[in-house]
Amino acid sequence: MPPIFQNSLFTFENRDAIDEAFDDRLNSFIYSRGKNPTVRMVEEKLAALAGGEKAQLFPSGMAAISAAMLHCLRAGDHVVTIKNMYGPANNFLVSYLQPKFDISITFVEGKEVSEFKNAIQHNTRLIYLESPSSAVFSLQDLEKVAALARSKGIMTVCDNTWATPIFQKPLAMGVDLEMHSCSKYIGGHSDVVSGVLIGKTEIIDSIAVREYEWLGAKMAPFEAWLLLRSLRSLPVRMERHQKSGLHIAAFLAQHPAIAKVRYPGLPDFEQKELAEQQMTGYTALMGFQLKTNDLNKIKAFVNALKLFKIGVSWGGHESLIYAPAISYLKELSPEQFDALGISLGDMRISVGLEHVEDLQADLAQALEAV
Numbered sequence: 593m594p595p596i597f598q599n600s601l602f603t604f605e606n607r608d609a610i611d612e613a614f615d616d617r618l619n620s621f622i623y624s625r626g627k628n629p630t631v632r633m634v635e636e637k638l639a640a641l642a643g644g645e646k647a648q649l650f651p652s653g654m655a656a657i658s659a660a661m662l663h664c665l666r667a668g669d670h671v672v673t674i675k676n677m678y679g680p681a682n683n684f685l686v687s688y689l690q691p692k693f694d695i696s697i698t699f700v701e702g703k704e705v706s707e708f709k710n711a712i713q714h715n716t717r718l719i720y721l722e723s724p725s726s727a728v729f730s731l732q733d734l735e736k737v738a739a740l741a742r743s744k745g746i747m748t749v750c751d752n753t754w755a756t757p758i759f760q761k762p763l764a765m766g767v768d769l770e771m772h773s774c775s776k777y778i779g780g781h782s783d784v785v786s787g788v789l790i791g792k793t794e795i796i797d798s799i800a801v802r803e804y805e806w807l808g809a810k811m812a813p814f815e816a817w818l819l820l821r822s823l824r825s826l827p828v829r830m831e832r833h834q835k836s837g838l839h840i841a842a843f844l845a846q847h848p849a850i851a852k853v854r855y856p857g858l859p860d861f862e863q864k865e866l867a868e869q870q871m872t873g874y875t876a877l878m879g880f881q882l883k884t885n886d887l888n889k890i891k892a893f894v895n896a897l898k899l900f901k902i903g904v905s906w907g908g909h910e911s912l913i914y915a916p917a918i919s920y921l922k923e924l925s926p927e928q929f930d931a932l933g934i935s936l937g938d939m940r941i942s943v944g945l946e947h948v949e950d951l952q953a954d955l956a957q958a959l960e961a962v
């Protein structure tokens with residue numbers, strides 16, 4: 593196993609050696625707020641996996657997202673993004689960049705390329721994508737949106753956390769920066785919070801110096817080492833997550849207590865053609881809506897589950913259930929909540945690596961409560 597370089601600093605044989613290291617700071621190990629050998633190993637693997645030139649790890653997915661936005665934007669710029677983007681990323685744009693740096697934002701549903709085209713303004717500098725979205729599982733046409741953006745000199749960033757680099761390659765479709773929360777499938781063991789940006793050397797090097805080193809939120813060598821462990825099983829885990837995800841989605845889709853299932857892997861998924869065109873497989877985070885809106889019945893269902901643990905996040909070995917309404921209702925007005933198209937009966941499950949028949953039986957017995 594490669595060592596964990598638990599160094600804050602690195603020492604040199606002589607004065608010339610440290611002088612040379614400073615000449616090539618981006619590829620030298622001097623101080624661990626910059627480069628660290630254990631972190632570098634994982635970055636090289638992630639870049640290779642995504643088919644990118646270089647990667648920069650961050651101590652969380654949000655650190656990667658905020659770094660990407662700060663890299664792309666200057667005060668007064670305009671951003672086009674999707675309505676149901678990951679919540680904290682939305683908060684960073686709307687409640688931080690917008691008021692502090694006069695950033696304006698246009699939200700689109702994102703299913704049609706024309707929506708992006710119509711939203712572009714003279715000062716649009718960034719199109720921020722998340723496909724499939726982890727809230728409503730809608731897709732954007734990555735190749736067409738990236739081509740449109742490139743023709744106008746606009747940067748594209750795609751949150752690829754749902755599909756993982758195993759099932760979707762945004763960089764090959766022309767996207768400038770691919771982002772992952774490594775806290776989900778890439779980590780996979782529910783013991784690491786981390787994030788990554790992958791793209792061309794020129795972009796990643798700029799981010800490495802400015803948004804990574806200067807903002808100073810650095811990746812810990814131990815967390816990187818855990819990711820190295822995780823990456824060894826990523827393809828095998830994803831194969832199993834896909835198989836179980838498809839199985840559970842099919843079970844839910846035919847269940848009489850369920851109004852609808854949101855999952856790109858289902859045969860009747862509304863953007864199926866696009867899903868097959870730009871992804872080579874499906875993972876196991878999905879949404880479904882109970883027919884009932886009676887809070888007591890909804891609680892009875894959730895509380896009856898034994899194998900699905902109640903909690904946020906997803907992508908680990910364990911199965912999880914979460915009701916998006918819990919946090920939305922605390923942050924949004926009732927009108928904003930209604931506009932989301934999500935109800936009290938909307939559930940999100942992450943299908944883990946347990947025996948799929950056990951998971952199905954657990955859902956079946958809990959659904960009797962509704």
Ligand SMILES: *Cc1c(COP(=O)(O)O)cnc(C)c1O
Nearest residue numbers: 652653654678726753773775786
């Ligand atoms: C969790 C998540 C993030 C943020 O990652 P953290 O590691 O929690 O900061 C970003 N995008 C998606 C889709 C996520 O699920």
